[in-house]
Amino acid sequence: MSPLIRSALALLLFSGWLALLFAGWTAGGAVHLLLVGAAVLFPWKALR
Numbered sequence: 682m683s684p685l686i687r688s689a690l691a692l693l694l695f696s697g698w699l700a701l702l703f704a705g706w707t708a709g710g711a712v713h714l715l716l717v718g719a720a721v722l723f724p725w726k727a728l729r
Contacts, residue, residue, distance in 0.1 A: 684727035694719035 698715035706712065 684724035687722055687724040688727075691719040691723040694722065 694715045698712060698719065701707070701712045701715070
């Protein structure tokens, strides 16, 4: 998968995490899995 697509998906997950967090919906902390998914999906090696 290209770094551009991976970064776009990571941004989508991060935005969803922020939206749910600010809405007050945490589902027992499960919403933080979106943040973990965004961090894993982000193409860190492409930053070099």
